[in-house]
Amino acid sequence: MTTSPPFGQADLTNCERELIHLAGSVQPHGFLLVLREPALRIVQASANVEQHLGLAATALLGRPPSELGGDFDAVLRALAGTALDEPVPRDCRLAPDGSERRFEVAVHRVADACGSVLVAEFEPADADAADVVDVPAPQIVEHLTRAVQRFGATTTIGTLADAVVRSVRALTGYDRVMVYKFDPDGHGQVIAEARDARLEPLLGHHYPATDIPQRARELYLRNRLRVLVDVHYTASPLVPVRDPDTGADLDMSMCQLRSMSPLHLQYLKNMGVTATLVASLVREGALWGLIACHHYRPRNLRLPVRAACDLIAEVASTRIAAIEHYAHAQVAIQVRRLEQRLIEATSTEGDWRLALFRTPQALLQPLDATGAVLYYEGEFLTAGESPSTPELRALLQWIDGQVGAQPPAAPFACSSLARAQPALDSLTPTASGVLAVKLSTTRPDYLLWLRKEQLHNVTWAGDPSKPMAANDPLQLSPRRSFAAWSEIVRGTAQPWTRSEVAMARAFGAALADIIAQVNAVRLLIVEHQRAQVLATVASAVEPVLVADADRRVLFANESLRRLARRDVAAGTPLASIADWFADMRAAGRMLETVCHGHAPWRGELALRLPAHGGDAAVELPVEVRAEVVPTRDGRPLGFILVFDDRSGPHRAADARAHLEEALVRAGFGAAAAPARDALTQAILANASLAAMDIADADAASPVPALLAELETSMQRATALVARIRDFARGA
Incomplete structure (x- = not known):
């Protein structure tokens, strides 16, 4: 049985399974308290609380937050009833010795065997440290407004990624900011970069999938933004190491102060990197890529600046989904052209294959x-x-x-x-x-x-075929050399x-689809091939009905029977199928157009499905494509009707309507337009554009999920804006 090595005990053979979320320690620029709910008694504290508050961690255990002085107790009361699935930042003041100190605190909830605990992470807010980026909230809002507007104007992944790195670097001042995209095998490539002119470029470099273990990728999906202040830090352990109520390690997946794996720290040291920020780019619930920031001196960000970076990543993710989905939607245009060309060739020449390769x-x-x-x-x-x-x-x-x-x-x-x-x-x-x-x-x-x-040449950041020379993770790097290494593939x-x-x-x-239609035509033209063609049509996924020149049904395949919940016998008058539809008059007009007008018809109707097998009677939206098949002299040889279930696109429309209602409820409706500021308008414009791009696709099956993801993204964006404005009001 394969076991997972505890945090800090992994080597280069098993780092994929290292329990990095159970770090049991924090970066020392802040401290952490764990409070058992509902009594809110402190059950764990990071050892460095003494450096920040002058109180030993053991002296805090079992005490209520009110004994820390200040307004931390009031902050917790204000958060009562909040989901706290991810850290919620607040300004906070503590005065354990009567001397008030200001902190930024982020609070989230962790479920465990005894119920739940609140995890509170404190970072000093009073110190005017040179390595801390503190941008006034109004300036953040102005910067984000311009950034979101730029993102909304991009039409390719390349231009979007370039706008992202420039925006993040202008806001945070990191020496190097990159957008790092994953390929289907998990390998990464730097597709955009903004850097200090003194640094060597990494644009275009590839990184093996092994550089980011699977557990780390899973955490990037849960905790969308991570900051490392100083790679040379000495970790501060939790006291006690395990929760005294459950005996279990604290799940630190969502902790902003969580210590990082020694392997990862060694990796960064070998690159010469001192501080990092990583923000996740997520598409359809999967990790699409990362915004990766490197600095060559210690660097920290105030929580409002981190929230702004998180918002940039969130809006960029939405735009990525819209750009890629819109590109996929353009496929439908080319496919429709191909389909028309092949159908015409089949009618005039009898063989669609020649038209395909002409x-x-x-x-x-x-x-x-x-x-x-x-x-x-x-x-x-x-x-x-x-x-x-x-x-x-x-x-x-x-x-x-x-x-x-x-x-x-x-x-x-x-x-x-x-x-x-x-x-x-x-x-x-x-x-x-x-x-x-x-x-x-x-x-x-x-x-x-x-x-x-x-x-072609692939430039790797280090030789991917030589990941290590021994197996001591504290002495050896995941890859010793980060010099550009090219291989001819x-x-x-x-x-x-x-x-x-x-x-x-x-x-x-x-x-x-065309093959199903063509074989239906062949059924009319070549009767001696009936058995072979019938088997092909019968097995077609597309529901098909064929009628002869006398407007009597020749054949209906099993897909049609399942779709319509009806049997139709050979010889049945074609006009009788008008009874299948909720609007029989419209269906009759459709049949009149095709059968008597000898013109093709394409449109949407509602099938009236009878109760069947315990299913209630319902109406099912379908697209009907009715074609008249002519002989060489122009007379009708017969008729083909192909049905397409359109309930998926209807669900997509419902999903879009639900998104629009959610935007109105969130204050983005037309009635609220005069009160919106530029940032809100930019976010709304980006979301609306994304919704249009996503919905402009014929392939409707993924649209509801994408719109639901867009709604979730808007909710996160709204929350992040609110947090930033909270800081603005506090300032």
């Missing part, structure tokens, strides 16, 4: 591919550079084994075929990178995009981006 660049360019391959019904069609047919058969056999039982259009991506399957190394010159989508549930039909081998293609994978998925889904 203009190779239309297939290759959107995904920056050097080759493309379609394998359909046992035949290959290729465009651009591709391997030989025997090599392609071996490649498809391997890909099909990797894909397994995944649904159609689920992408498979690989940027180094030789590493993933050495037996296919001979394909490297033309197919080092492969992006594949499966087009059928019953046959190994695939559309593949290929990228040939690309020799052979047998590798340019990795497929998230947008490209999304585009492949959309292309595959469109082709799967």
Whole structure:
């Protein structure tokens, strides 16, 4: 059984599992008190409380907060009833010896076996230290207003990241500020940097995934902002080390003063870094990247400045989601063009495959591919550079084994075929990178995009193949050398981006849809192929209904029966399906347009679903695509109706309406517009723009979750603004 090493006892072989959230000590620039609820008696204190208050930690144990003097007791009463899931900052005064001292305190709640405790972290606010960044609250608000406005104007990740690093450095004064983005394998790259001119640039440098252990990544998701004041600090332990009521270590996941792993401190020392700030960039609940700040002397930030950095990261995360989702939404435009071209080719030529490959660049360019391959019904069609047919058969056999039982259009991506399957190394010159989508549930039909081998330099911050020379974490660094180290990556293609994978998925889904329609046409044209075509249509994910030229139903697949909760027999008059819809007149007009007007129809109607299997009768929004299939002389050969469940987009619309209501409740509604200041207007404008970008997508399935995440982000932004204004009023 694999065990997790306690804090400070990890080495370079097991640091992934180090219990860094159970540090049991704090950085000494502040002190920590733990108070058991509901009595609010002090059960733990950091040993350095004596340096800050002149009282030994043991003398505080069991005492109420009122005995510390000042207004700490009043601060706790004011926070009563607050969730305190994350630290809430307040100004506080303590006077244990009658001499009043001012502190900034952050309070949060930790649940444990005996109920819960309050964790209070104090940092001196009176001292005018040279290493503490203290920006007046009005100036912070002005700076944030300009920053949020700049973020909202960006349209690419690069320009956004550049605006972020400039904004954070201007506010905090760190020597170096970077935006660090993770790739799908967890490796990181510096994509933006603002630095002192005397420092060597790190822009473009790559960092192995091992530089940030998994436990640290999990904490970055929970505790979005972390500050290290001086890498050379001596940690102050908790007294007692474990909670006397539970016998357990204090969960310090959300503690701002929490000591950092000795391995991480050694890592920073080897870089020559003295102080850091790290803020998380989160997208769809996952760690997208980090804002990483380095300083080469001790440096601390007042809590309002930290809140401002947190707000910058929060707004930037929202903009990242909007930019990336908007880019994905543009895929739908290209897919619709492809779909129309293939449908037209099917009607006029009888074969959509020829139209797909007639203009190779239309297939290759959107995904920056050097080759493309379609394998359909046992035949290959290729465009651009591709391997030989025997090599392609071996490649498809391997890909099909990797894909397994995944649904159609689920992408498979690989940027180094030789590493993933050495037996296919001979394909490297033309197919080092492969992006594949499966087009059928019953046959190994695939559309593949290929990228040939690309020799390129990767600049690593230290040699990634030499992480250590021994195993003593206190004497050896995670990597001794941080000099730029370049390697030529052979047998590798340019990795497929998230947008490209999304585009492949959309292309595959469109082709799967087209294939269902085409096979329905073939059912009308080639009767002797009926059995084969019928099986394909019957297994299609898309609900399809086919009618002949006499407007009688020839076939309805199982997907349609499940969607409509109805059986429809062959020979049923097509006009009778108008009874399926809540608005029968509208459905009748749709059928009239297609059957008598011989014109295509596309629109949204509501299916009236009967009670079935314990489910109550409901109305289901569907998009209906009705096409008339002409013969060569223009007469109608038959009709095809394809149904698409639109309940997902409706949920997206409901989610957007819910977000708008939440904005109104939070004071961002139109009635409150005259009272808004520039920062509030900027945050609202950014949120509104993000909401529009997110909602402007045909693929509606992730939209409700993204809008809900945007609402949560707005709530956090509102709270952070309130905190900053609290400090402004206090000032």
